[in-house]
Amino acid sequence: MNQADRTGLLPPEAMTPRVRLGTLINLRWLATLGQTVTVVFVSLWTSLTLEMGLCFLVIGVTVAANLLAMRIYPTTTRLADRAAFWFLLFDLCQLAALLFLTGGLNNPFALLFLAPVTSSATALSLRSTCTLGAVAVALISLLGGYHLPLTLGGDTALVLPPLFLWGFWTAIVTGMLFLAGFAFRLTLETERMSNALLATQTALSREQKLHxxxxxxxxxxxxxxxxxxxxxxxxxxxxxxxxxxxxxxxxxxxxxxxxxxxxxxxxxxxxxxxxxxxxxxxLGAAPLEAILREAAEPHSGRGIAIRYDLAPLDGIAVTDGRKPAIRRTPEIIHGLRNLIQNAVDFARNEVWIDGRWSSDRIIVRIIDDGPGYPPEVLFRLGDPFLRSRRRRDYEGMGLGLFIAKTLLARTGAALAFDNGSAPGRNRPPTRGGAIAEVVWPRQRIGAPETGGLGENGPVDGPDEAAH
CATH class of the missing domain: 1.20.58 (Methane Monooxygenase Hydroxylase; Chain G, domain 1)
Structure with missing residues (x-):
């Protein structure tokens, strides 16, 4: 997670070339067609005077650039960030040149400056998008004062009043910032979720293979x-x-x-x-305590004491001494293991794993004696690739909790996160750290009551005795 720009919260594989040249070429053809139709319409069906030769020269340069790109590279080529940046920068400059010939910022089609910057925000890095946005703002500002005027009938120049011109400039820049920021953020969230789900599936696949x-x-x-x-x-x-x-x-x-x-x-x-x-x-089911100990086993030798406390919920009569048996699935084992790892990572000395049950619920609470969750991210816990200023040195917290939440949700669990030091908590001072609570409906994970482990399934053949 040390990549620059957009990679601040994304793994390196998310930054592989992903902009297809054919897509950009098709968009450029569409823009060229629109520009040509507009210039022809204005010159033939309105009384506005345009520099037709220069306008078609600028459009022709775009057509030549498109044909050259198609000649040199296959349209299926995926462009790297820098190559796509120069492609969009060319489109931005071409649009600025065409607007220079057609009234500059007085031309309502100046709004099209939004297109290249927004496209960059959805596909390129933050650095490229900011650079392209800065160039766009500079070109818009120059076009406000330097351009060939639009003339009506060859004599009357169409010029917006200064107040309207400033308002138009402000509207374009504000819209550019808003749309680019929104597109960048939406794309970033989509990439985060996609990569987090991929990591979740990989973790589950590994656990299933071990199972x-x-x-x-x-x-x-x-x-x-x-x-x-x-x-x-x-x-x-x-x-x-x-x-x-x-x-x-x-x-x-x-x-x-x-x-x-x-x-x-x-x-x-x-x-x-x-x-x-x-x-x-x-293998298919085990007592609740055995499942918890199996999930915690990889972290039991890290210098943090892990305490287990299992008991029925208050007010529930205990008919026998047995603890409930639950289904032993990879989702439950790996999900609980991630929660326990997070607790051990931030605990000072101890971690408590509490198991409670009733006739309709099974509850597991994982509590540590560490500093607790940062209040500013408490409501966002479970989102992928979450980072905190207070925990900048630990980059796996967000993804680990997301994987745990996703896997446990598949088993019907509901997760909640809190701090033991929150107001109203009546807990021992040592239990003032982070709390992760998992609640299942008992019928979703409870194993059938057999009065014991039951008979083993047939694995060895009838010649077992000969072995």
Missing amino acids: DLGGVVAAAAHELGTPLATITLVASELADEVSEALPDRTDLSDDTRLIREQADRCRDILRSMGRAGKRDRH
């Missing part, structure tokens, strides 16, 4: 179990035959024994892997 790896390991253990059992059996029989037929060849006996031992070792390794990857009910 599915257990099944792959179990399948490999099952498929290789039978060949290894056969190798062990054949090695045992071969060792017996060598001992009887060649009692003096102890080296052969040692080799056959080594083959059997290594086959047994491979079998034991695959069995342990199969137990780790077996698709039992524990």
Whole structure:
């Protein structure tokens, strides 16, 4: 996030060339057609006097530039920021030249200065857009005092009163600033959301692959179990035959024994892997505490104490000692992990993970003893690529919280962020840091009650006993 200009909040890949030459050429053809029709209409159907030859010369230069660009480059070429800037700057100067010949700022078509600057704001960097805007303002100002006048019938010059001329200049500059700023901001927000959703999908895909790896390991253990059992059996029989037929060849006996031992070792390794990857009910669902500990495990060794507090909501009768079991999905694991990472990053000494439940809700609160969320960004938490002046050294906060919010929302959760030191909070002083609260409807993530983990799904075949 150290890129210049528009890249202040965008990753480097967002700044690859993205302006298609064909689009700019088509827009220029449209502008050329409009200019030609306007000049012809004014000269034939009005009494205004124009420098027709010079006007068509300026339009002809634009046509030649378009034909030259199409001759040199394919229309599918994507222009870099600098190339697109020069392309739009040429259009701006061509428009200024045409307006110079047709009354300058007295010509109502001076409003078209908005087009190149607004186009730059939607596709180019902030530096290019500001430069183009400054050139446009300078050209507009010059055209207010230096231009060939529009004459009516060859004698009467059409000139706006100074007050109207200043008002027209102010309106064009104000509209240019507003439309360019709006277009730039809207494009920036769209890019932020697009890149943040891409990061979210990448994180979810990685978590899903890790989640599915257990099944792959179990399948490999099952498929290789039978060949290894056969190798062990054949090695045992071969060792017996060598001992009887060649009692003096102890080296052969040692080799056959080594083959059997290594086959047994491979079998034991695959069995342990199969137990780790077996698709039992524990992979699809687990107690709430187990899910929270799994989400926090990568951050448990970073020098911050993580405390767990699980209990039913106040006023809820506990019928048994079991904690609720929830579905173990990649969205829940990765979303909670991002929230816990954010808490650990800014905690001083401790992080508390509270789990509460009732018959219809499951609530998880992640609290740290750090400085809390900056008040000026508290209402924007969950937006992608959020940065804070107080936390400028930490660039991942906005994207991490956005990924967490997006993933957890897929599971039906509602997220809320607050500070423990907010007025009205009745919390211990150490819990005065940031609070992230996740609330699920219990029916969305609750696992079916089976009275236990239940029977494992069939992974190993009927020859399991032979292994």
